Amino acid sequence: MSAIEFRDHDHAACMRSTMQAAEAQCTARGLRLTPVRRRALEILLAEHRALGAYDLLAHLSAEGLGTQPPVAYRALDFLVKAGLAHKIEALNAYVGCVQPGADHAPAFLICRGCRSVAEAETTPSQSRLGDAARAAGFRIERSVVEAEGLCPACQKDDI
Amino acid sequence: MSAIEFRDHDHAACMRSTMQAAEAQCTARGLRLTPVRRRALEILLAEHRALGAYDLLAHLSAEGLGTQPPVAYRALDFLVKAGLAHKIEALNAYVGCVQPGADHAPAFLICRGCRSVAEAETTPSQSRLGDAARAAGFRIERSVVEAEGLCPACQKDDI
DNA sequence: TCAGTCATGTTATATCATATCAATACGAAA
C-alpha cells in the first residue's frame, strides 16, 4: 500500500480493476452508477490527479453529457458520498478513489508540481490530534489530512 | 495546552496576550502590523471561530477600513504568511492563531455546531502519513490536518 | 531629494459552488 500513484504501473489494469470494484460497490449497496456518474469516475481515474469540478465538466461537456455546473457537482457529490471519489480540500478539487469500498479515513499526498495525488490511510484516533480531541472532549466525525509537497518525479526536476 | 478555545476562560486576557505576542513577532521580524492588518487580526481573535474573508471584510468595512475584497485578502495573506492566522481549508475560512511565534505545524478541531476552532499541534513526520510519504519518496512541505465534529458544548445540544 | 519598495485604493474578473424549478426516467406496488 505504498502510493502506487507515484510509481510506474499498469494503469490501464489499475483503472479497470478500480472501475470493477466501484461497480461492485454500487450493485451491493443499491446505488445507481448512471452514465454521467460512471463517465465522471472514469475521467477522475484517468490520471492520479486532482481535477476541478469545472475541468471535469469540460470533459463531460465535450462528450455531450451535460453543459452546466450542476451536472459536474451532482456527479461529484454522488461519487464522494459513495466513497468512490474524494475531495481535496486544499485544492478545491476532486480525485478518484483507488480503493473504493474500503470504508476508510483517507489521507493524501499532493504534489504541487504535477498535481498528482496519492492516497494513504489515517488513524485519526491514534494520532496526536486524537489525543488532543479526547482531552478537550471533542467528538471527531470526519478528518481531513492532506500533505502538500513534491513527488519523487518532481523532486528531480528541482523546484 | 488542551484546547483552551473550547473552555471558559478569561478571553479578554487571552486576546491581549495574543495581540502582544503578535506585535512582538512583527517587531522581531521587521514586519509591519499596519492598522488594517492589526484590526483584521483582532477581529479574527475576537472569538475562537473561523471567519470567511467576506465576513472579515464586512467588519473592516463597517469600520471604514476598506470596502473591496482585496482589502480582506491582503490582510489575511499577510497574517497567514506571518503565522498570525491560519486558513481552515475545510471551511475556506480563517482563524486567528493563539500561539503566534511558535513556528508550528498546526492541526485543528473544528466544531460544525458553532464553528469554533481549536488549535493543536501535529508532528507530520511521526504520523502514519509521514511513514507513507517516506516510503513513497514524497517530500512533505506543508500539511493540512483538520478534524470536524462537535465541541463539548455542542454535544450537549444534541445534534 | 530622490529612488525604490511596500502598502492601499479601485475596478474588473476569475473560480468554485448551490438554489430552484421543470421535465423525465425508473422501479415498486396495485
Place this chain on the structure above:
DNA sequence: TTTCGTATTGATATGATATAACATGACTGA
C-alpha cells in the same frame, strides 16, 4: 400494465470565494 412516488437530469440564475491588474500613496534609506 398502469399508476404513483422517487431519483435523476435539464436549465436558468445566483451566491460565495479569490485574484489580476493597475493607479495611487506612504515609508525608507541612499
